[in-house]
Amino acid sequence: MDWLGDNQWAAWLALAAALGVAEMFSLDLILIMLAVGAMAGMLTGLLGGALILQVLVAAGASVAMLALVRPNIVKRLHSGPDLRLGHGKLVGQRGVVTERITSLEPGRIRLAGEIWSAAPYDEELTIAPGETVEVFEIRGATAYVHPVPTLES
Incomplete structure (x- = not known):
């Protein structure tokens, strides 16, 4: 002991x-x-x-x-990283308008290196080519977008 x-x-x-x-x-x-x-x-x-x-x-x-x-x-x-697959990973990303977008006539945007058909999320908007937009939703093959506000110089 x-x-x-x-x-x-x-x-x-x-x-x-x-x-x-x-x-x-x-x-x-x-x-x-x-x-x-x-x-x-x-x-x-x-x-x-x-x-x-x-x-x-x-x-x-x-x-x-x-x-x-x-x-x-x-x-x-x-916890782990958010795993978003398919179209869901594009929601929230930004793209550039390549063809004019209106509620009556969907346009086109360049998003993640691809061309997507796009419509305005707010049906009252018209978005001109060259504007930066954010993807709010994807339905089928159409991205519903809204313009990103910019600071005017």
Whole structure:
């Protein structure tokens, strides 16, 4: 028993290893945070801290990891880039009018390197060639657009 009193760090290391292995089966990122706390307790033991100090440091580090680190990691793991495919990825992009656009006569725009038929999103508008437009919606093969406001010099 005297060996354990002199080598408390080894018990902390064993606990950290066991928690690390258990985390591989649970994959909920709780046990690994507790393992980091156990490693902090091990470091305190290696530096000669009393057992009560080791326990307090391990508990504090575990709570800090669970409260501060785990939520950010979980958020990053569960979020990903927005995957927009097909025509949906063109909504919100800007294009340039190549043929006049009116509500009665659809025109053409250059959008993402391609020529699209286009109609005004607001039926009262007429959009001249050369104007920059933003795609609000795509129905079939027609982009419904609205002119991008510009600052007049």
